[in-house]
Amino acid sequence: MRSLNDWLAQQLAQHPKEIDLSLERVRAVAQRLGLLPWRLPTVIVGGTNGKGSTVAMLTALGRAAGLRTGTYTSPHLQRYNERVAIDAVPIDDAALCAAFERIESARSQGDAAISLTFFEWGTLAAFDIFAREAVDLVVLEVGLGGRLDATNIVDADVAVLCSVSLDHTEWLGPTVEHIGAEKAGIFRPGRPVILGSADLPRSVYAALESLACDARRPGREFEVREQGVGSWVWAAGARALGPLPFPALEGPVQLANAAAALAAFDALGRVPLTTEIAARALRDVRLRGRFQRVAEFPVGGPQWILDVAHNAGAAEALAQTLRATPCAGRTVAVVGILADKDAHAIGAALAAVVDEWVLAGLDGPRGCDAERLRRRLPDDCRSTVLAPNVHEACAAALALAERGDRIVVLGSFHTIGPALDWLGL
Helix, strand or coil: CHHHHHHHHHHHCCCCCCCCCCCCCHHHHHHHHHCCCCCCCEEEEEECHHHHHHHHHHHHHHCCCCCEEEEECCCCCCCCCHHEECCCCCCCHHHHHHHHHHHHHHHHCCCCCCCEEEECCCCCHHHHHHHHHCCEEEEECCCCCCCCHHHHCCCCCCCEEEECCCHHHHHHCCCCHHHHHHHHHHHHCCEEEECCCCCCCCCHHHHHHHHEEEEEECCCCEEECCCCCCCEEEECCEEEEEEEEECCCCCCHHHHHHHHHHHHHHHHCCCCHHHHHHHHHHHHCCCCCCCECCCCCCCCEEEEEEECCHEEEHHHHHHHHHEEEEECEEEEEEECCCCCCCCCHHHHHHHHHCEEEEECCCCCCEECHHHHHHCCCCCCCCCCEEEHHHHHHHHHHHHHHCCCCCEEEEECCCHHHHHHHHHHC
C-alpha cells in the first residue's frame, strides 16, 4: 500500500492546475462513492476571515454537547492529517490512505479517469471518512470562495458567512460585490444562514432574499450583551445564555465569531443549546496559529505569538489584538508572505505596532523571497534582516530580541508551520 506521502505527491502532480474551481469533477466521483445525497448533519463555514476560529468553536460546541464531530479544514500547518479530524483528533495515515484508495478506484471507473485537484482529493477523503464513521455532526471550512468550492457539493443544513473582503481576486472577482456573490454560493433555499458581521456586500443580502433563506444576523436575530468584567450574554429573541466566559481564543474579533458559532449550533437544532454547553465550549476551544501564545522561548527570552494573518483584514485584527495586549519591550515581527497576497496592505495594517521586521523567504510556486518581499512592503516597515527561510528568520529574530520583547510570526500558513517546527511545538 502506498504511503501518505506517496499519495500526496501523486495528487499534487495529477491535475494540470493547482486551483481549478468546479463542482463537476468532485461531484461525479462523490456520486460514484455513494456519498450523495449527503445525509449527515452539516454546518458549512465560509468567509474571508474568521472561518478557522468559527469552525473551531463549532467543533468545541459539538464536543461539549456530546456529539461526535467531524471537522474538515485547510490548509494545514505541519501535517496533512490536521485537515480531517474527529473530535479534534487528526485522522491517522492508514485511514487517509484507505480513503484515497477508494477515491482512486471510483475516479478510474469508465473509459477515462476523472482528474482531481489536490484539494478535491482531500475533500472527498474527508466526506468518505465522516460517512463511514457516521459522525453526529460535520463542520466544513470552505477552501476558496464558496459557490465552486469542492465542499459545496453537499447541501449543508446551516451555512455561516463570517466576513467578506478583498482576497483571491484572481479567482473570485475584482470587487467585494463579486466576492460576496461567490461566497453566498454556500446558501441553500429556505435554510438557516448565519452572518458573522452586519457589514457585508449587497450581493450577500441579495442572495439571502432570492433564496428565501432563514437569515440570522448579528444585532437583529441574535446579539452579544457584555455583562461585567470577563463575561457576556448571547441572546436570540427572548432567549438568553449567560453569563458566558470570553472565548479561549484571544482577540476582540473572537466574540463576534463565538456569537455566530452559537447561532449556527442553535439553528442546527441537534442538541438544545444551553449555557453549560456554550460555556464549556468557549473555555475549551483551541486553534493553533491564531494569536497563539508561546511561553518565553528560550527560558528567560522573549514571548512568541503566532498568527497566520495572511490578508489585510486578518492583519488589521492582529494589530488590534496586539494594541489590546501591549508588552514592556519591543515587538519584532517574523514575516513571510506568498507572492499572490497583498503584502503592502498587510504591512500597512501592522506598521504602527511592529518595531522591527525580519523577512523570511517562502519556497514553492507561490513563494516570495525576502528581498522581493521587502520591495512589496511599505517604507515604514523597517527591515534590517532578510532570511532565506522561516527557520533562519526565527533564529535572527531571537538574536535581536531581549527579555520583555515579543516576537510575532505572521503572514501565511507557510510561515506559521515552519515556525512551529523551529519552536519544537
